[in-house]
Amino acid sequence: VVKKGSRRKGLGNQVLSHVENKAKSANLNKVSLIVHVENKSAREFYKQNGYEFKALHLESNKRVHYLGAGYQRMVKVIRK
Numbered sequence: 001v002v003k004k005g006s007r008r009k010g011l012g013n014q015v016l017s018h019v020e021n022k023a024k025s026a027n028l029n030k031v032s033l034i035v036h037v038e039n040k041s042a043r044e045f046y047k048q049n050g051y052e053f054k055a056l057h058l059e060s061n062k063r064v065h066y067l068g069a070g071y072q073r074m075v076k077v078i079r080k
Contacts, residue, residue: 002015012045013049016049019031020076020078023078024078024079027079028078028079029077029078029079030075030076030077030079031051031075031076031078032054032073032074032075033046033051033073033074033075034057034072034073034074035071035072035074036069036070036071037056037058037068037069037070037072038068038069043072043074046074046076047074049076050076051075051076052074052075052076053072053073053074054072054073054074054075055072055073056070056071056072057070057071057072057073058070
Protein backbone atom coordinates (compact mmCIF):
# COMPACT_ATOMS: atom_id res chain seq x y z
CA VAL A 1 0.00 0.00 0.00
CA VAL A 2 1.23 3.45 -0.88
CA LYS A 3 -0.08 6.25 1.33
CA LYS A 4 -2.52 8.60 -0.36
CA GLY A 5 -0.18 11.61 -0.26
CA SER A 6 2.65 9.62 -1.85
CA ARG A 7 0.72 8.23 -4.82
CA ARG A 8 1.39 9.14 -8.45
CA LYS A 9 5.13 9.46 -7.79
CA GLY A 10 6.27 6.10 -9.16
CA LEU A 11 6.53 4.32 -5.80
CA GLY A 12 4.00 1.64 -6.75
CA ASN A 13 5.94 0.89 -9.93
CA GLN A 14 9.16 0.64 -7.91
CA VAL A 15 7.56 -1.80 -5.46
CA LEU A 16 6.18 -4.00 -8.25
CA SER A 17 9.52 -3.96 -10.07
CA HIS A 18 11.36 -4.96 -6.88
CA VAL A 19 8.93 -7.81 -6.14
CA GLU A 20 9.02 -9.07 -9.73
CA ASN A 21 12.84 -8.98 -9.80
CA LYS A 22 12.98 -10.93 -6.52
CA ALA A 23 10.58 -13.49 -7.97
CA LYS A 24 12.70 -13.84 -11.12
CA SER A 25 15.84 -14.27 -8.98
CA ALA A 26 14.05 -17.08 -7.15
CA ASN A 27 13.18 -18.71 -10.52
CA LEU A 28 9.45 -18.17 -10.00
CA ASN A 29 7.14 -17.98 -13.01
CA LYS A 30 4.50 -15.58 -11.74
CA VAL A 31 3.52 -13.07 -9.11
CA SER A 32 0.10 -13.11 -7.47
CA LEU A 33 -1.61 -10.42 -5.41
CA ILE A 34 -4.99 -9.61 -3.95
CA VAL A 35 -6.81 -6.29 -4.19
CA HIS A 36 -10.01 -5.14 -2.51
CA VAL A 37 -12.94 -5.59 -4.89
CA GLU A 38 -14.05 -1.97 -4.40
CA ASN A 39 -10.59 -0.48 -5.07
CA LYS A 40 -10.99 0.29 -8.77
CA SER A 41 -7.93 2.54 -9.03
CA ALA A 42 -5.64 -0.16 -7.59
CA ARG A 43 -7.13 -2.81 -9.88
CA GLU A 44 -6.51 -0.53 -12.88
CA PHE A 45 -2.95 0.16 -11.71
CA TYR A 46 -2.18 -3.54 -11.53
CA LYS A 47 -3.86 -4.18 -14.88
CA GLN A 48 -1.71 -1.48 -16.50
CA ASN A 49 1.32 -3.26 -15.06
CA GLY A 50 0.48 -6.59 -16.65
CA TYR A 51 -1.58 -8.27 -13.92
CA GLU A 52 -4.66 -10.19 -15.00
CA PHE A 53 -7.82 -11.04 -13.09
CA LYS A 54 -7.86 -14.69 -11.99
CA ALA A 55 -10.42 -15.09 -9.19
CA LEU A 56 -13.07 -13.21 -7.26
CA HIS A 57 -13.57 -13.93 -3.55
CA LEU A 58 -16.71 -12.43 -2.04
CA GLU A 59 -17.46 -12.27 1.67
CA SER A 60 -20.77 -13.34 3.19
CA ASN A 61 -23.16 -10.62 4.34
CA LYS A 62 -22.23 -11.40 7.97
CA ARG A 63 -18.56 -10.76 7.34
CA VAL A 64 -18.86 -7.79 4.93
CA HIS A 65 -19.25 -5.37 7.84
CA TYR A 66 -15.83 -6.39 9.15
CA LEU A 67 -13.89 -7.44 6.06
CA GLY A 68 -15.44 -5.54 3.18
CA ALA A 69 -17.16 -6.99 0.14
CA GLY A 70 -14.25 -9.19 -0.91
CA TYR A 71 -11.17 -9.18 -3.09
CA GLN A 72 -9.81 -10.12 -6.50
CA ARG A 73 -6.75 -12.23 -7.08
CA MET A 74 -4.58 -10.95 -9.91
CA VAL A 75 -1.55 -12.67 -11.46
CA LYS A 76 1.30 -11.64 -13.72
CA VAL A 77 3.40 -14.19 -15.60
CA ILE A 78 7.02 -13.04 -15.37
CA ARG A 79 8.78 -15.96 -17.01
CA LYS A 80 7.54 -18.48 -19.55
